[in-house]
Amino acid sequence: MSKSQSFRPRGLTAAALAMALSACASTGGLQPKGQIHDANATLATQESLGQYVRSGAEFPAANWWTAFGDAQLDTLIREALSAQPSLDAANARVDLANAQLGLVTQEDKWQGQAVGQVSGVQLPETIIPEPIGGEFKATTIGRVQFSKTFDVWGSNKAKQAQSLDAVHAAQVDVQAARLSIAANIARAYVGLDQAYRAKDVAADERQRNEALLKLASARVKKGLDNELQVRNSQMAIASAQQLSFAADQQIAFLKHAIAALMGQGPDRGNAITRPAMKQAGRLNVPSVLPSELLGHRPDLVAARWRVEAAAKGIDVAKAAFYPTINLSGMAGLAAADVMDLFSAKALLLQVGPSISLPLFAQRRLQGQLAVNDAQYDLAVAQYNGLLAGALREVADALTSNRTLDAQIGSLQMAVDAARKAEAIAVARYRAGLGTQIDVLNAQRPLLQMNQQLVALKAQKNQTLVDLNTALGGGVLMEGN
Incomplete structure (x- = not known):
């Protein structure tokens, strides 16, 4: 073979490659428009969150619910996280993503x-x-x-990276599912604690009116009062009993709800006893917020991985032009x-x-690239929306906690005043200086305010759950 003959195949190959490149379809300048928001630069938080930041604070451990100091709650959540069906589904999605990655990896073999x-x-x-x-x-x-x-143009490499990003997103989705399960059980448990406290209020109301009934009956026997006073006390006792029945129903429903959240039947809920939760105190957030929020909140992390996967999809679509x-x-x-x-x-x-x-494929390839660009823009928009929503949830929880402190303080003062008014009315009634109507009028606002106080304290505990969920599983709590 001559020297000129030995180089001919290379020349032909180079010529063919040059013709191939010249024949490639054009991307037409298509490109995505989405821009990922910088939490610190784009979204202002100092005015809303600055007063709650504690310098040097760190994100707590994943078992944030232990801040309530309730061993039963710890057991319920731990049990749910070991056998909840939705976690099985999330883990199955991880297996599916890994299997798809395995298929893509074999394409360049x-x-x-x-x-x-x-x-x-x-x-x-x-x-x-x-x-x-x-x-x-x-x-x-x-x-x-x-x-x-x-893989001259990196198409297979981009596909593998895209599939790997999908695996990462699915793995983080498991953590998001765990956080959701824990938060939902904690919310139901706070509601259960509220229902038991509402039953206490009803019991106190019944006890007060039973004492009043006894006093009224004694005064009727002595001819100091008529039967109307007795009937009024009996009506108040019946009303308190109705409140107790309603609380019992709510307790049963919430126990069943917790059992369902654990992936178990209602009998498991029947074994749940009365909560022994601490009252949430002042809530604080780490000074690294909002930037560190991106790494602690599972749905944000998963959304970020999906943005990366969508970006790799654009690379795959561009490689198809060659x-x-x-x-x-x-x-x-x-x-x-x-x-x-x-x-x-x-x-x-x-x-x-x-x-x-890819001859005569210009419109098809450009259409596919446009689809991938739009998918990237959608992933970016969803991420940016989640980020803004996450910061709003943090701010809402902190604001609620602050305003609830003020409401509880004000209402507690009113309750204390109402109790003193009730004591004075009862003392006057015993001494024959007042009527039973005076006592009932003094008791009526006390019942309403006690019910409101129970509800406000439950809302305050809910803010602890909400803030933990918003931060991705950890929050600091000062005092109790």
Whole structure:
């Protein structure tokens, strides 16, 4: 072979590659428009969150619910996180993402298959005369086929990165599911604590009116009062009993709800006893907020991974505009007589590269790229929306905690005043200086205010759950 001949294939290959590149479709300048928000630069939080920041504070551990100091709550959440069906679904999605990653990873590997084939043909004598025509000829073939697509433009690499990002997102979704389960159980548990306290208020109301009934009955026997005072006390006792029944119903419903959140039947809920929760105190957040929020809140982390996956999808779509370079081949044995199949003359070989061009595909490829650009913009928009929503949830929880402190303080003062007024009215009634109506009028606002106080304290505990959820699983609590 001459020198000029030896270089000809390379020249032909280079020429073919140049023609291929010149024939490629154009992206037409298509590109995504979405811009990821910088939590510190784009979203102002200092005015809303600055007063709650504690310098040097760190995000607490994932078992944030232990701040309530209730061992039963710890057990319920721990049990739920070990066997909740929604966690099984989240873990199955991780397995699915890993399996898809495995498939994509194999795309740039050598592909091959072994084939055994027997085929025959008989040509009619009317077309081809004897000895070829009119005789059935059989051929036995055994071959191994192989091929490989070279990732010249990074398409397979981008696909693998995209699938890996999807795996990461699915893994973080498991953490988001765990946080959601813990938060929902904690919210129901706070409601259960509120229902028990509401039952206490009803019991106190009944006890006061039973004492009043006893006093009224004694005064009626002495001729100091009429039966109306007795009937009024009996009515108040019945009303308090109705409140107690309603509280019992709420307790049962919440126990069943907690059992369902744990993935179990209602009988598991029946085993739940009265909560022993601490009252949430002043809430604080770490000084690294909001930037560190991005790494602690699972749904934000998962959304960020999906943005990365969408970006890799754009790379895949762009790579489709360029030629595909393959190397394929086949090695085997073929013979008309099976006895000759393994002779040297039966060897069959074929190998060679190929280049495929995306001809007449401009609109299709640009359409696919536009789809991937839009998917990226959507992922960015969802991430930015989650980020803004997360900061709003943090601010709302902190604001609620502050305003609830003021409301509870004010209402507690009113309750104390109402109790003193009730004591004075009862003392006057015992001394014959006042009427039972005076006592009932003094008791009526006390019942309403006690009910409100129970509700406000429950809301305050809910803010602790809400803030933990907003921060992704950890918050600091001062005092109790």
